Amino acid sequence: MKVTVKDVANKAGVSVTSVSLVLNNRPSRITQETKERIIKAAEELGYRHTAKEAANEPATKLLGVIHPNCSNPFFNQCVKGIENHAAVNGYKVILCNIENSMERCLGYLEMLADLRVEGIIAMPPIDMNLNDNNMKMGKFFERTKIRLLLLDRAVDRVFCDFITGDNKQGAYLATEHLILSGHRDIGIVSGPREVYNCRKRLEGYKEALVYYGISIARENIYYGDFSSRSGYRAAEYFEERDVTAIFACNDLMALGVYQYAAEHGLKIGEDLSVVGFDDIPYCDLLNPPLTTIQQPAELMGKRACELMIKRISGEEQEPARDTYFAPSLIERKSVKNLL
Structure with a gap:
């Protein structure tokens, strides 16, 4: 009887996701002790994890969203657009509130990698372009190969799909x-x-x-x-x-x-x-x-999710591009006419 990844997980006392991350040598926060236990269990069971099997692993249908500040309604409207479009297309969203902290942003990125999200839509923190923070983000995505889309705020020297207002x-x-x-x-x-x-x-x-x-x-x-x-x-x-x-x-x-x-x-x-x-x-x-x-914050979020899903499915294969949404003036009563 063929040994499965589930058998290895049961013997090592870990999740199937953890086994997959270790045997595929993917970035994770799994301890060295646990990694060794998984490898030992696989060897004892005679399990052989082939590249073909790795490629056939089921998609997680998970998207990560980096949210800079939950107290700002503009970003909340962007998230609403993302989540609504994701739900219609069978995806679930993992929302990470970073409170404009690059340290928290990097921690959440590692967590999202562990969870095998298929793409990340990031609204970066305000210190993203300070102290080589942009390079840290760039190296993360270069290492993990996770799809990235930047929403609202650009990151210096990080080249990917970017959606913002004009x-x-x-x-x-x-x-x-x-x-x-x-x-x-x-x-x-x-x-x-x-x-x-x-x-x-x-x-x-x-x-x-x-x-x-x-x-x-x-x-x-x-x-x-x-x-x-x-x-x-x-x-x-x-x-x-x-x-x-x-x-x-x-x-x-x-x-x-x-x-x-x-x-x-x-x-x-x-x-x-x-x-x-x-x-x-x-x-x-x-x-x-x-x-x-x-x-149009909600529409910007929807467009970001739509493009990310098309990238994941392979429907969109053109080079990364910038998309700008046109702003409009909403006149109310806070401006006095001096003429």
Whole structure:
């Protein structure tokens, strides 16, 4: 009677997945002691694991998703799009919340490799391009050969499918709207310098100012971290500089501006104009409702999952490519017309 991988697993007291990882010499966090026990069990049973058998192992139908920050509704909407499309196509999603920590990101990547996911959709942490973190991620995927798709944020020198919004165009639209409403002293609350999206949004802001003949004032640029707390600090900073409008590079930072205004007797849409970015849920419930740049987050997530599944099935075999979703301006009541 032929010895099976299940027989080896039973004798070694481990899972079938662990046996497969060890006998195929795949990366894992299995201890050396357990590896030796599995190899010994296979030898004692006379088990021979051939390449053909390895190739015929059933697909796991698992996708890994690296989620940078569960407190940001934009990323939650992306995940919704991923999970809904995955479910329709018979895939299950393993969601890993990394709280913008590269250390946690690398740990979860190893775990996903152990679980034999067929692909990983990553929304990287904000420190991905610092301290050679990008190289660490690149080496992981080079070593494991797991399919990778980057969503929203790019990683320097990691080349794979990339899906994002047109960040530069979105920032241009936001800044242009403020300019056409009569504002010339416009502050921007950016995210960290090293994050791809932030660089592009800052470019769009500057390009709009230059096009309309407004000089770029370095003191009107504030670098935050995408949190409402940094938006609050930015509003405090800009109050001393008498800007009439603030473009916040995400809606959470815009919420921080709202909080500062409420605590210091400033009325949004009258004393201070604000435009956000993302159009997260409840922007229309603020007082006043927030004018913002809309990104189709759920659709971006769906597209990411669709492309990943096509890569897995072999239906999509073209070289890796970038996909950009067009942003749109959602006008509400947070901008005062000075004309």
